[in-house]
Amino acid sequence: MILAKMLQSTHVITEGSIEKRFLIYVHARQQGEWVQKITGVDPLTNKDQLLKFCPIKKITKDYPPTLFLHGTKDTDVPYEQSVFMRAALLQKGVKTKFITIPNGEHVFDKEFEHPIVQDSLKQMMEFLRQYV
Incomplete structure (x- = not known):
């Protein structure tokens, strides 16, 4: 978890190693945060907003x-x-x-x-x- 947090940034990252991106992905999936991480929408409170990504x-x-x-x-x-x-x-x-x-x-x-x-x-x- 600490490593995944360290790899995150407030800046848009357009390049990076697949290994680092994979660690962030795995962490977000394990924590149940993947959808919110990639969309910025909380699926528990804003399910209707997610439809724009469907x-x-x-x-x-x-x-x-x-x-x-x-x-x-x-x-x-x-x-x-x-x-x-x-x-x-x-x-x-x-x-x-x-x-x-x-x-x-x-x-x-x-x-x-x-x-x-x-x-x-x-x-x-x-x-x-x-x-x-």
């Missing part, structure tokens, strides 16, 4: 083509959130692609050479070539 509330027919690449064992972002977002995009006619990494974690590509990861990355590149 992408599913901002979907229009002009939303850009969207790629989802998600592991089913992600403990940071629930897999179902991508399922819900994709369904909402499809309802508005937005082009989407959903790639699932079975048993994949949040950092699914740490097994970079695994055939499923390699195939997923190829699909991702095809999507990007088509829409970007």
Whole structure:
């Protein structure tokens, strides 16, 4: 906790080591402060204000083509959130692609050479070539 507090700053930081940022992230998650740290909104007292950060509330027919690449064992972002977002995009006619990494974690590509990861990355590149 002391280290995480020492790494915080009142200045906007645009660069920094991933290790330091990860320590702040872990501390905030463990303390239940992550949402408030990144939004400045207390989710217990201002839940309605958090909706301005919710992408599913901002979907229009002009939303850009969207790629989802998600592991089913992600403990940071629930897999179902991508399922819900994709369904909402499809309802508005937005082009989407959903790639699932079975048993994949949040950092699914740490097994970079695994055939499923390699195939997923190829699909991702095809999507990007088509829409970007």
